[in-house]
Amino acid sequence: MPRVRRQNLPPALFQHLLDRIQSRQIPATQLELLAKWLDAEPEIPEGQWYKRLSGMTVCGEGELIKTFLRRGQSAKGVRVS
Numbered sequence: 001m002p003r004v005r006r007q008n009l010p011p012a013l014f015q016h017l018l019d020r021i022q023s024r025q026i027p028a029t030q031l032e033l034l035a036k037w038l039d040a041e042p043e044i045p046e047g048q049w050y051k052r053l054s055g056m057t058v059c060g061e062g063e064l065i066k067t068f069l070r071r072g073q074s075a076k077g078v079r080v081s
Contacts, residue, residue: 001043005063013064020068030055048077 009017021031033053042051044060050069051058057069059077069075 001045002063003041004038004044004060004065006038009064013066017065017068024056024068024070026056026068034058042080044080045078049080050075050077051080 030053037051046062048061055071057075058065059067059069059075
């Protein structure tokens with residue numbers, strides 16, 4: 001199973017993630033939780049997946065994080081722990 005890629009993201013994707021953090025007002029505390037989860041090098045499925053944190057949902061596909069959702073927004077794919 002793949003792991004989340006943390007380096008060498010496509011520039012357009014990186015900008016999209018930064019835009020979502022700003023537009024959805026993702027607090028730094030949630031980004032800290034995301035960093036701790038990523039530090040554990042979690043295994044993720046090949047297709048669409050999501051990880052629920054206390055105040056946001058991280059959505060990805062394969063090794064890439066694709067977007068961030070606010071709490072309560074619907075996510076697609078397999079829920080990962």
